Amino acid sequence: MNDELVVLGGGESGVGSAILAKVKGLSVFLSDSGLLKEEHRKTLLDHGIDFEEGGHSEEKILQASEVVKSPGIPDTTPLMRKIREKGIRVISEIEFAGRYTNARMICITGSNGKTTTASLIYHILKSAGLNVGLGGNIGRSFARQVAEEHYDYYVLELSSFQLEGVYDFKADIAVLMNITPDHLDRYDHDMQKYVDAKMRIVRNHKMGDSFIYWMDDPVVTKELEKLKPASDIYSFTEKNNHLATAYSEGNKMYIQTKGTLFDMELELLALQGMHNLYNSMASGIVAKLLDISDDNLRLALSDFKGVPHRLEKVASVRGVQYINDSKATNVNSCWYALQSMRTKVVLILGGTDKGNDYSEIEDLVRQKVRALIFLGKDNSKLHAYFDGIVPSIEDAGSMKEAVDAAYRLAKKGDTVLLSPCCASFDLFQNYEDRGNQFKDCVRRL
Template identity: 75%
Template sequence: MERKLLIVVLGGGESGVGSAILAQAKGYEVFLSDSGSLKEEYRKTLTDYGIPFEENGHTEQTILAAHEIIKSPGIPNTTAIMQKIIAKGIPVISEIEFGGRFTNAKMICITGSNGKTTTTSLVYHILKSAGFNVGLGGNIGKSFARQVAEDHFDYYVLELSSFQLEGVFDFKADIAVLLNITPDHLDRYDHDMQLYVDAKMRIIRNQKVNDALIYWVDDPVVTKEIRKLKPLSSLLPFSAEKRDDTVAYADNNEVVIHVNNNTFNMDLELLALEGTHNLYNSLASGIVAKLLDIQDETLRQSLADFKGVPHRLEKVAVVRGVQYINDSKATNVNSCWYALQSVRTKIVLILGGKDKGNDYSEIEDLVLRKVRTLIFLGKDNSKLHAFFDGKVPDIKDASSMQEAVSLAYGSAEKGDTVLLSPCCASFDLFESYEDRGDQFKEWVRKL
């Protein structure tokens, strides 16, 4: 009997476990390996499926015997095991690439340095409300590969990070949404912005004339790359203001979307999402909806009743006249810029975490104009101090969320906003940005 091809999955989180389930379902021999310990739910799932796995280390002999490697997005190529895999020439792909091989569903794929989770969630909400048979996955929710193995959807709405796009080769987005590209994750890309840009632009890889590319025309990096790469797909640019080349924009306090010889209009004030950055998210989502011929009334209702995304400009409570906002998902400087821009009061700003090669000059002007107090929350705040010391009169350090919230409570004045918008990854003090945001909400509610 012919021996099955061996697929090795590196990483035992949501992405890796889903990939292992799909590989098993498609008749491969599967082995999952994680350098750390697995969460109990994933350990149980692998055991229930009878998928062999290891944790807290890698068995090189087994891994290097693989026909193909499916690498979880959080694993950089610089790890010792990845260096050996690359040296041996074993193909390495992402969960997205692998899952895409086994479904004929239409792919609506969304990336950007900021706004991709909100836009992905909004597009999914619109399609679900319109009665589409649609799955949600990628960098959000349940593993895409696992859904391909266990469900049957006609459409997928996928949030794709640069890490996931690195491992995409034959996968194709039927509709690609490219919101923006600003510096992020530069520690992963040798502090070379172009390497990060190249990863993001893989979202248009393999697109053909019948596919669509929706993008923010005012982003200089995006527009430069589109001019350079000359994609074959239909180009659908959007902007906050009407221009000759835009299909979606705001004009006279209305959202206007002109697609497929139809024009959609909606009062700006009826949008559920507030702020300029969320206008972009709504415009991009509306273009997707009109490409799919979703009725105007359904689209209006969905744009008006969308609940937003946890940890993204999430209003937590008002305590003694001070508004507390959880923007823990702001893991890069540009995200924080949008948050600062959207707040109209004086701000007590909680910053800090694991720095990814950040340049804080982007938020300097807004901080100088709007911020009353800076609170640095991290194991190492030296880079923040080096940039902001002497510029903001009141700067404090905190080593826990409880301490940060307590310091913010003592610093804020009635009418102020306390904003957690860290600019950084969470892994120095917290398990994830969700854990960081949840702790913020917990301590605020105890005030």
């Protein structure tokens, strides 16, 4: 065995890891079973990094001293099985990059809300003048930032896949928004395996570290009783129960930390709706733990612009509002979206089903949805569940078909909502591509 680091996957995360390895003087080889994007290929060539694409040289890979694996590669692939059998250590980009920085780590995970919360925390800290980077499952590669920049703080959005490969890495402030079923196809349809991956966010926590969570989440509450992390624990909830750190009462949000009480009118928050109140509360607790002033926090919570593809208002056409929630790749995300709707809805659902249970949204669909449009290669599971629940259901084979059908079915005052509950890989490159196509089609109406 040589002392070469092998990076599997040549996306943003893999290329960043390879650059960091090179900068730190390690021998590194990157391998991708598919073809690399032109920009990634050029970056690797510019840095003089040894790489291959369109297949894996197994013999070379199995000589590695350590493998940095892209979060998208499951452990069940034949190559990953061989790597594990040989006893080669497999880590994530997060674990690898964490070795080379002393910055304070603010890490956010959860089945829903993590992108918005991570973006909001980053916005608050940056607005307050802190030297902060944003990475993980969002924005630029964390490893590449560690290689090329110098930040005192990192705000990292972490998926369960990224957390699987974390061992010595520690979040100084860990935020867990919620745990609902998601990606169960990746976890042998075993909810506990998914929960265990999420709870790795408090791995290595000791006294002085902070853990922030949603007090009303039964799954997280149960896990906390089992794990009993040594960290200081802070919680948020909708209504004041005299136990939570952050809560709402009357028309205000309150955050009580370190003997101080922050308050802000709910209507001044840039993000509206119950799920967004939780995002604002969690972000506000982080801000107060980092001694951000009340004035700076109020300003940042009121002028935040939101996240693309997450309840993003696209346009109003003939009295119908079109909303792009393409980032809703699981059922719980769609539940939040429907819950925040104040009008009748034409809902566009469908894509690659990850073992979804649609019963969670059934009541809201019955109450609010005028028509359903199924956008996917195989809509049989959606039909089996929703046929007979909504009077009008149509299938669409492309985004244009879906938007045209929605235009026809919606009545003045309605909302057309793209909130698919599913991954996008059957018809689109990713959820961004799906959302961008939706926006293009709406703007052409």
